[in-house]
Amino acid sequence: MNADHTRVREFFAPRADGWDTRFPDDAPAFAAAVAELGLRLGDAVLDAGCGTGRALPALREAVGPGGTVLGADLTPEMLHAAARAGRDRSAALALADVARLPLRAASLDAAFAAGLVAHLPDPGDGLRELARVVRPDGWLALFHPIGRAALAARQGREITSDDLRAETNLGPLLKSAGWHLVSYADEDARFLALAVRRSPTA
Template identity: 75%
Template sequence: MADDHTHVQEFFGARAAGWDARFPDDGPAYAAAVTELGLSPGDAVLDAGCGTGRALAPLRRAVGPTGTVVGADLTPAMLEAALRAGRGASGQLLLADVTRLPLRTGSLDAVFAAGLVAHLPQPEVNLRELARVVRPGGKLALFHPIGRAALAARQGRQITDDDLRAEPNLRLLLAGSGWRTVSYVDEDARFLALAVRQD
């Protein structure tokens, strides 16, 4: 586990300063995904693996001034980039491992996770931890601003049937970790799977 975490921290730490500049047009996609999560004023939401905090402002708009927004990330350099970008004003930034969250059981209404699943060391166990901190009936959004095929092309690889985010695989993974998939979209312009926390 420590090796996985070290690898993730090194990978994102080396890229944090220029992360937003590499993907300058993703803002509307983040905002649209947050809208589809269906948050209400006053809700408590976690941005799991928040990176530079691009989802924090739309999450804050969705839950309003009475809501709670927490952005958690394992990589200090990503959180520092979020602070430099002024995104700390939209929510509380937390240096934390999303596989062992320092949050109370059932304390959240929703989790938003952009690009997180591929970096989880034990996806089923780790998604169960996200389920733990969400109340029954609460929501999960697994998002990426481009779809699986477009991402694979960007990375110079092919998508395969054993891809964790392929619909049948992801549905099974979510079901095994306390979530029920309610929608799945994998288009060139976005990837968005929405799930509900089982009782």
């Protein structure tokens, strides 16, 4: 396990048990973001960096019993918390690095990622790996239940020009990783960027 992985696990592991109680009112925001992803019955979708799995029930509802829902996270304690909450009934959970997924190329219709980009050691690598496993014309949702300004205020910091989630930074980052940014919303109550997987020949 490299140093970046160690830092991520050290941050999330002690917070896993109380994670959902810290943010008890986020479920509607997760469900609304999943709805905008436009999943169809029977689709295959990944929750990348799923944490305690708050998006998994909405993803399961969107793809139906015939669809495939996977939840991948780097921190075992977060996956254990997801299972204790019963969210393993909505998805298969896997301990996995989002930058090295144990999935075939183009095997998914979409990927959902809540709060992921800021925790990736190399965001470009992580987004390229998501592009690898999502089929051409498939979708990616980058989500957070509050916007950048509200999150910065919660954390007691200022937003800087190098913020990866700023539209001027995120669009080129996604493009270099094989995605096209289609819509961008950064509001107090949510952050949601939707991107489509570009064809390899595009």
